[in-house]
Amino acid sequence: MKNSEVISELDEILEQYPSGYEALLPILEDIQDRFNYLPEEFLKAVSERVQIPLNRIYSVATFYNAFSLKPKGKYVIQICKGTACHLMGANLLSEELSSLLNIAEGETTKDGLFSVESVRCLGCCSLAPVISINGKVYGNLKPESVKKILKKYKK
Ligand code: FES
Known part of the structure; x- marks a missing residue:
């Protein structure tokens, strides 16, 4: 700029x-x-x-976690790693996201579309495990659901 x-x-x-x-x-x-x-x-x-x-x-x-010194993707995916989500398989979701997007937590895809970060609790533990994408929450997830969700954002 x-x-x-x-x-x-x-x-x-x-x-x-x-x-x-x-x-x-x-x-x-x-x-x-x-x-x-x-x-x-x-x-x-x-x-x-x-x-x-x-x-x-x-x-x-x-x-403050709300601030980032590095550019983030158009869509910021937050993986909840709070206790409830951890117990319900948050790490499996994290592995699936890393594998589908080819990035680790804290990174952004080369096309600038997605960033992935982990958070402590998204405040909807009854839906664990949970991710949010730009604030929209997806709950009761299985690793195989992640691909379908990402597809919506790739359009
Ligand atoms: S622990 Fe994941 S929403 Fe609370």
């Missing part, structure tokens, strides 16, 4: 907030929502514009 594009995108986001620490989280959330990750050039620009040291911004950005 060109520097002028960064400034213009950032202006749009920053004009909604006052400067100072209290605005940092909502600003980062906006950037994350818009780009699906926090591009480095944006963080530098945020630091200059709102007068917060870059290392402080990085510590916030790396503390």
